[in-house]
Amino acid sequence: MAGKFELKKSKSGKFMFNLKAGNNQVILTSELYNEKAGAENGIESVRKNAGDDANYERKTSVKDEPYFVLKAANGQVIGSSEMYSSASAMENGIASVKANGPGAPVVDLTAKQ
Secondary structure (H helix, E strand, O other): OOOEEEEEEOOOOOEEEEEEOOOOOEEEEEOOEOOHHHHHHHHHHHHHHOOOHHHEEEEEOOOOOEEEEEEOOOOOEEEEOOOOOOHHHHHHHHHHHHHHOOOOOEEEOHHHO
């Protein structure tokens, strides 16, 4: 099963999206946007930038857990991953974003909220 973007509203009323893998696990979470159009532009940015390894910044949390952020060509962060248990698990997450991001359909959950 292919991945998908889920577009939704946060509890604060702002818009955000998650990119989910085929197994329904969240592999990338966006920042919060004031407008729905901003979140939709973020999804388009993931589609454009997910395939290029240079757009991924590999990081380590204060608890020494690996994670990554996906950046646009202008250096702005588009989304970030969960915390992973190992660097290899993080690399698998990046590979999943690369595989699912460019062609994933959008499921708009904002009307249901």
